[in-house]
Amino acid sequence: MRTRIRVAVADDNAVVRMGVRSLLATADDLEVVWEAGDGAAAVALARAKRPDVLLLDVRMPRQDGVSAAAELAAETAVLMLTYSDSPDVIAAALRAGVRGYLVHGHFSEDELLQAVRMVARGLGTFSAQAVAVLRDPAPSQERLAAxxxxxxxxxxxxxxVAEGAANGDVARELFISEKTVKNHINRIFAKLGAQNRGHAVALWLGATAR
Incomplete structure (x- = not known):
């Protein structure tokens, strides 16, 4: 049997936690292992129980989600799941090392399930709302390249890649081979100091917010 992805949910709103838990329960490959109602509890539980993916709200008592993410992003895949679309908050979350940022009301149930699977595999995933906020206004590619x-x-x-394109999609868009795309991505990771695809996307999108 395929190993389930162990997911934790941290949100101070019990109704939101219940809704997320019920949705994740519909997927055979996902399992909610614990819930937390504040950031400090999320940090403590994540360190003790090591979930594969941690869904974090931004505004929580005792400790906010962004500072919690900064403590945990090196240990577990963090996906922000929040109502906050503040550019400053999104940029801070990306700098903290989150692998994804989804804004409530801007993703479907299926998209949330897929987002959890993506961050568990090390892939970045961001709601269109979050990306739009980060890119308004966006630095030119030349400035980011420099x-x-x-x-x-x-x-x-x-x-x-930051737009969610797979290697094959990048190859077709730029009229190059997938092998060449992989070589480019390996060099990009080295130059960005990125540990994986999700980390690279977070660094890239975070730069657009500065």
């Missing part, structure tokens, strides 16, 4: 020491082609590849 900031990270990327070539123009590497910046083009990274921009497509």
């Amino acid at each position: 900031r990270f020491g990327l070539s123009v082609r590497e910046a083009e590849v990274m921009a497509l």
